[in-house]
Amino acid sequence: LAKTTQPISMDSYEGQEVNITCSHNNIATNDYITWYQQFPSQGPRFIIQGYKTKVTNEVASLFIPADRKSSTLSLPRVSLSDTAVYYCLVGDRLQGGYNKLIFGAGTRLAVHP
Amino acid sequence: EPEVTQTPSHQVTQMGQEVILRCVPISNHLYFYWYRQILGQKVEFLVSFYNNEISEKSEIFDDQFSVERPDGSNFTLKIRSTKLEDSAMYFCASSDSRAGELFFGEGSRLTVL
Numbered sequence: 001l002a003k004t005t006q007p008i009s010m011d012s013y014e015g016q017e018v019n020i021t022c023s024h025n026n027i028a029t030n031d032y033i034t035w036y037q038q039f040p041s042q043g044p045r046f047i048i049q050g051y052k053t054k055v056t057n058e059v060a061s062l063f064i065p066a067d068r069k070s071s072t073l074s075l076p077r078v079s080l081s082d083t084a085v086y087y088c089l090v091g092d093r094l095q096g097g098y099n100k101l102i103f104g105a106g107t108r109l110a111v112h113p
Numbered sequence: 114e115p116e117v118t119q120t121p122s123h124q125v126t127q128m129g130q131e132v133i134l135r136c137v138p139i140s141n142h143l144y145f146y147w148y149r150q151i152l153g154q155k156v157e158f159l160v161s162f163y164n165n166e167i168s169e170k171s172e173i174f175d176d177q178f179s180v181e182r183p184d185g186s187n188f189t190l191k192i193r194s195t196k197l198e199d200s201a202m203y204f205c206a207s208s209d210s211r212a213g214e215l216f217f218g219e220g221s222r223l224t225v226l
Binding site for chain 2: 034038041042043044045046049087100101102103104105106
């Protein structure tokens, strides 16, 4: 499984856009990029998943450049409730490796009033 | 919205005692998982389960651990003889396919004294 690197922590203010970048230099051809969110004392929650270019849902956008060696999770207009740990995961979805998620330390996002 | 439910939310036990943590996955899901998170540390994969058998397990999941789907709705994690280092939050998760998004429960906090 490809190793990921993301910032340990980030700070933002309500209403701002937050971009969290994840590096995955050894990403393999079949790997997908997935982001999960975890609030204190809760289980992780799926946010978004992509393979290349851009994916958008009602919560976030995911930007993946052509070389796929990094990805950026974009949270528009964050609120205090977006304070959480955000995990970037890379795994082989097509051959079943995906179901064993390997979590890193994640990025601890703190949103301030 | 369907959700994964876990019981108990918190269990305190003495070292050496057996513990059973229970999970009710989302009803049409076929793939089940246990993860754990020691306080302040990463979320760690323990085991995945499909078609009434373990499909993959980590090195953490030694002979003291076992999983079972006793009745078609519950999915349990048993720790035979708890150790102090088993103190953690244990998360159950389920997915509808091998490559599907994982839905996590709220977790069961285990404290071993």
